[in-house]
Amino acid sequence: MEVIVRNLRIAFPSHQGMAEAVRGVSFTLKKEKLGIVGESGSGKTLTARSILRLLPRQARVEADRLEFDGIDVLRADEAALRRIRGKRAGLIMQDPKYSLNPVMTAGAQIAEAWRAHRGGSGKAALAAAVELLAQVQIRDPRRVALSYPHELSGGMGQRVMIAMMLAPDPELLIADEPTSALDATVQAEILRLIEDLVSRRGMGLILISHDLPLVSHFCDRVLVMYGGRVLEECRASALARAQHPYTRGLLDCLPSLVHPQRQLPILERDPAWLGP
Amino acid sequence: MIEVNDLRVRFGSIAAVKGVSFRVERGAAFGLVGESGSGKSTVLRALAGLNRDWSGDILVAGEAQGPARTKDFFRRVQMVFQDPYGSLHPRQTVDRILSEPLLVHGIPDVDARIRRALAEVALAPLVRFRYPHQLSGGQRQRVAIARALMAEPEVLLLDEPTSALDVSVQAEVLNLLSELQRAHGLTYVMVSHNLAVVAHLAAMIGVMQEGELVELLSVEDLRAGRTRHPHTAALRALTLDLEDPETAKSA
Numbered sequence: 001m002e003v004i005v006r007n008l009r010i011a012f013p014s015h016q017g018m019a020e021a022v023r024g025v026s027f028t029l030k031k032e033k034l035g036i037v038g039e040s041g042s043g044k045t046l047t048a049r050s051i052l053r054l055l056p057r058q059a060r061v062e063a064d065r066l067e068f069d070g071i072d073v074l075r076a077d078e079a080a081l082r083r084i085r086g087k088r089a090g091l092i093m094q095d096p097k098y099s100l101n102p103v104m105t106a107g108a109q110i111a112e113a114w115r116a117h118r119g120g121s122g123k124a125a126l127a128a129a130v131e132l133l134a135q136v137q138i139r140d141p142r143r144v145a146l147s148y149p150h151e152l153s154g155g156m157g158q159r160v161m162i163a164m165m166l167a168p169d170p171e172l173l174i175a176d177e178p179t180s181a182l183d184a185t186v187q188a189e190i191l192r193l194i195e196d197l198v199s200r201r202g203m204g205l206i207l208i209s210h211d212l213p214l215v216s217h218f219c220d221r222v223l224v225m226y227g228g229r230v231l232e233e234c235r236a237s238a239l240a241r242a243q244h245p246y247t248r249g250l251l252d253c254l255p256s257l258v259h260p261q262r263q264l265p266i267l268e269r270d271p272a273w274l275g276p
Numbered sequence: 277m278i279e280v281n282d283l284r285v286r287f288g289s290i291a292a293v294k295g296v297s298f299r300v301e302r303g304a305a306f307g308l309v310g311e312s313g314s315g316k317s318t319v320l321r322a323l324a325g326l327n328r329d330w331s332g333d334i335l336v337a338g339e340a341q342g343p344a345r346t347k348d349f350f351r352r353v354q355m356v357f358q359d360p361y362g363s364l365h366p367r368q369t370v371d372r373i374l375s376e377p378l379l380v381h382g383i384p385d386v387d388a389r390i391r392r393a394l395a396e397v398a399l400a401p402l403v404r405f406r407y408p409h410q411l412s413g414g415q416r417q418r419v420a421i422a423r424a425l426m427a428e429p430e431v432l433l434l435d436e437p438t439s440a441l442d443v444s445v446q447a448e449v450l451n452l453l454s455e456l457q458r459a460h461g462l463t464y465v466m467v468s469h470n471l472a473v474v475a476h477l478a479a480m481i482g483v484m485q486e487g488e489l490v491e492l493l494s495v496e497d498l499r500a501g502r503t504r505h506p507h508t509a510a511l512r513a514l515t516l517d518l519e520d521p522e523t524a525k526s527a
Contacts, residue, residue, distance in 0.1 A: 039444060185311060253444050255475070258516065260499065
């Protein structure tokens with residue numbers, strides 16, 4: 001599995017003509033953990049979703065190359081895309097409260113995903129769902145399988161989402177702010193779980209987050225996005241020593257427990273970062 | 277300024293807050309941290325008078341508070357909520373949003389006060405005639421802070437005031453909150469799950485777990501790692517681990 005993105009551009013119609021949200025992003029992804037960081041509106045979510053062509057209808061997408069394992073995503077028909085979406089590349093979204101079906105039990109939702117991609121009897125799918133819940137380290141998988149989303153905590157809901165994504169055994173996992181709705185302790189548990197599953201199953205991971213320390217902790221490589229462009233790319237472990245003034249600014253404006261500051265430095269935005 | 281003794285809140289058969297006590301001096305900032313479900317927001321809501329079903333003592337400026345609060349209480353104690361997308365009326369202009377507390381409390385000089393309030397939270401005068409959806413998240417939270425300050429309160433209750441914001445905007449809002457506190461001598465009670473954010477503003481910190489205040493410590497003790505309760509130590513370790521993985525690993 002290899003994802004190749006070359007000169008990706010995404011624009012939306014607006015009152016003043018086309019508004020460009022992603023402007024010439026390029027990267028390649030293999031079996032590794034790639035982080036995409038940036039503020040709201042930097043284009044990080046659009047960039048990741050374009051790999052599945054899951055974009056708003058009015059979006060205009062152009063790219064020199066946009067490939068998922070040799071498949072040209074921009075020219076693929078819906079049937080070909082369905083073979084990628086969910087099946088070969090799973091998407092975990094931010095808030096399990098809104099992305100799970102509120103009137104279906106957790107087990108039924110996972111079983112549905114299982115059958116959609118793998119077929120088989122309902123009974124076998126339900127058994128598989130319980131097995132998947134156990135894999136995402138839920139202690140009482142049978143009980144959780146019979147629970148409705150409102151009966152589950154945020155962390156538990158996110159585990160159910162992950163179990164559902166794992167059902168078709170995908171090669172790539174796209175996690176869009178998977179833990180921003182969760183507490184710090186649960187956040188660490190969920191990320192460790194994702195990390196563990198990704199390395200055990202040999203998947204690729206795209207982790208989208210606005211949280212730089214988090215990404216530097218859990219990824220191999222990081223893209224820093226601003227205004228629809230990639231400003232900097234570095235090894236995740238070297239993020240604390242990032243060079244670009246934007247990345248530096250984002251790191252410096254975090255309040256720190258170890259190094260207290262009376263006044264936090266404010267990010268001064270340089271128009272040159274927006275590029276030509 | 278604020279004294280809470282043995283505060284208890286129940287929701288049906290569930291005890292959400294099980295006997296919490298703390299005091300906050302005038303002009304000081306107190307932070308409550310804990311995970312979701314620990315009861316920290318419930319304490320804040322009981323303090324704000326948004327939940328009437330509690331037992332124990334709540335004293336504000338030496339006056340014991342009952343379940344129902346007076347109009348004067350709501351002038352002196354104001355609240356800023358987590359989500360600036362949900363806490364501003366979507367069909368009211370900023371002008372209308374900011375004038376409402378003045379009308380409610382019969383405070384004169386509406387025009388001059390709104391202009392001053394916008395300047396104080398570093399918003400352009402033109403923002404006055406905009407609707408919330410025309411503003412960014414950071415601008416909206418500034419409007420929410422300006423609204424809380426309109427009636428010249430003495431106490432601000434802050435419920436996760438920066439967790440819906442980007443880190444760059446979070447820094448601006450935190451700086452604004454500390455400037456305003458110095459300028460007006462405000463007393464803050466702030467709730468957050470982010471230890472570093474709470475430690476930035478508050479001098480004293482209460483750590484909550486399952487409805488109990490398990491530890492009360494100064495920010496210096498927290499920074500230095502002089503914690504007594506394992507939950508405080510665990511929260512601190514998590515923050516440090518993300519902040520500075522290299523030091524955390526060697527420690």
